[in-house]
Amino acid sequence: AMHDSSERDLPPSCHPKTRLKVIETIIAWIEDADPLVDILWLHAPFGYGKSAVMQTAIGILIFFGLRHLFAGAFFFGRNKPGRDLARYLFPTIAYQIAINVPGMRELIDHAMVLDPTLPSKTMEIQLCSIIIKP
Structure with a gap:
């Protein structure tokens, strides 16, 4: 949460x-x-x-x-x-970064447009795609 x-x-x-x-x-x-x-x-x-x-x-x-x-x-x-499952970690962090860090929303949105299935991918893929790369 x-x-x-x-x-x-x-x-x-x-x-x-x-x-x-x-x-x-x-x-x-x-x-x-x-x-x-x-x-x-x-x-x-x-x-x-x-x-x-x-x-x-x-x-x-x-x-x-x-x-x-x-x-x-x-x-x-x-x-x-929901709070005891690691699968929500990176989508929740990415959401907050998109809101709190200027310019990041567009980059994270772009990653999601390129692969709308990211929330169901492995944690490693999520970390790279919506946290590290943007």
């Missing part, structure tokens, strides 16, 4: 003054004009609070008027129909 989806009503967030180092690292990566990696993938064991950390980081960006630095996010949900 996207960060502001109704499926995530009352989304988790970090308690004040917790997880500061990881949130600072995420914000620094977002603000870096030339990061070492192009995609930030937060991974940790179940129960670590990954969703809370990312929701807090997104909230900070929006609060400080830095929404333009946010391309997209996807929150998996254990035992949540």
Whole structure:
């Protein structure tokens, strides 16, 4: 689900003054004009609070008027129909990129016109066709 989806009503967030180092690292990566990696993938064991950390980081960006630095996010949900399936990851991210990043909508639309079956393709093909290439 996207960060502001109704499926995530009352989304988790970090308690004040917790997880500061990881949130600072995420914000620094977002603000870096030339990061070492192009995609930030937060991974940790179940129960670590990954969703809370990312929701807090997104909230900070929006609060400080830095929404333009946010391309997209996807929150998996254990035992949540549709949110527990990886096949929705790249189409959801591509949709958000098309909305949030100027000039990307046309490129992603073009990829979909060239192959309207992309949403049913493998994740590798989706990643290359609607995330990396455009």
